[in-house]
Amino acid sequence: MISGDAAVQTWERDDQASGLNVAGDERDLIVALQAGHDWAYEAIVRLYGGRLLSVARRFTKNDADAQDVLQSAYLNAFRAIGGFEGNCQLSTWLHRIVVNTALMKLRTKQRKPEESIETLLPSFLEDGRHAAPVAGWTTPVDVLLQQRETRTIVRECIAQLPPLYRAVLMLRDIEEQSTQEAAVALGTTPTAIKVRLHRARQALSTLLRRHLAVN
Numbered sequence: 001m002i003s004g005d006a007a008v009q010t011w012e013r014d015d016q017a018s019g020l021n022v023a024g025d026e027r028d029l030i031v032a033l034q035a036g037h038d039w040a041y042e043a044i045v046r047l048y049g050g051r052l053l054s055v056a057r058r059f060t061k062n063d064a065d066a067q068d069v070l071q072s073a074y075l076n077a078f079r080a081i082g083g084f085e086g087n088c089q090l091s092t093w094l095h096r097i098v099v100n101t102a103l104m105k106l107r108t109k110q111r112k113p114e115e116s117i118e119t120l121l122p123s124f125l126e127d128g129r130h131a132a133p134v135a136g137w138t139t140p141v142d143v144l145l146q147q148r149e150t151r152t153i154v155r156e157c158i159a160q161l162p163p164l165y166r167a168v169l170m171l172r173d174i175e176e177q178s179t180q181e182a183a184v185a186l187g188t189t190p191t192a193i194k195v196r197l198h199r200a201r202q203a204l205s206t207l208l209r210r211h212l213a214v215n
Contacts, residue, residue, distance in 0.1 A: 026089070026090050027086065029043060029044075029090070030081070030084060030086060030090060033078075033081045034081055034082055034084070041078060044074070044077075044094070045074070048090075048091055048094055049070075051091070051095075052070055052073065052094060052095065052098050053066060053067070053070050055095060055098045055099065055102075056069040056070045056073070056098055056101075056102055057155075057159075058155070058158065058166075058170050058174065059099070059102035059103070059105075059106065059166065059167060059170055060102060060105070061159065061163065065105070068105070069098065069101050069102045069105055070098065072101050072105075073094070073097045073098040073101040073102075076097050076100075076101060077093075077094055077097045080097075099171075099175060100185075102167075103167060103185050103186065106163050106164065106167050106186075107186070107187060153208065153211055154204075154208070156211070157204055157207035157208050157211060158170075158204060160207055161200060161203055161204065161207075164186070164196065165196055165199060165200040165203065166200070167186060168182060168186065168193055168196040168197050168200055169197065169200040169201065169204065171185060171186070172193070172197050173197075173201075179193050179194060179197075
């Protein structure tokens, strides 16, 4: 596993020896990565590890799964770095790899019965009316995550969604992928994505209301 104080110290020593300003010259870092320099791999972990772990956590149920996703993503990135042509920022490229790695992990779980979300959806009376008042979906989830006072609450509530619903919500509302792109990523149909997204938003709204009612 690529981590630890020793790795950081090694990076700092080698970085000073190379004279490379990693933060200011990403291209030199990419060249060093493609050349296989150990210090460059450590620099990736130091520079982007925290942000990439946060991305992995959004798609997974717990920290252990997020760490597994991140380590697999590092391996995938290091194996593919030779083909990286710099058409986007290195951080963007790494972000995509983490998302794709998390989705692969979720797809392996699709063989298991899908967790029910029914208890988090609105219920109806016999005449078709809602059994309880239902708040409309107003503030986008990406905006809620940007607001300091709601960020932690929203993350906790998203984590309570079943994996596939959580993935759809993340892809559409956070990663801003199209319905078609999300369908391809999850190996399903655009119609299924639309249905799951609607239900995921309803469920998240229920969880947020419950949290606010308790607190």
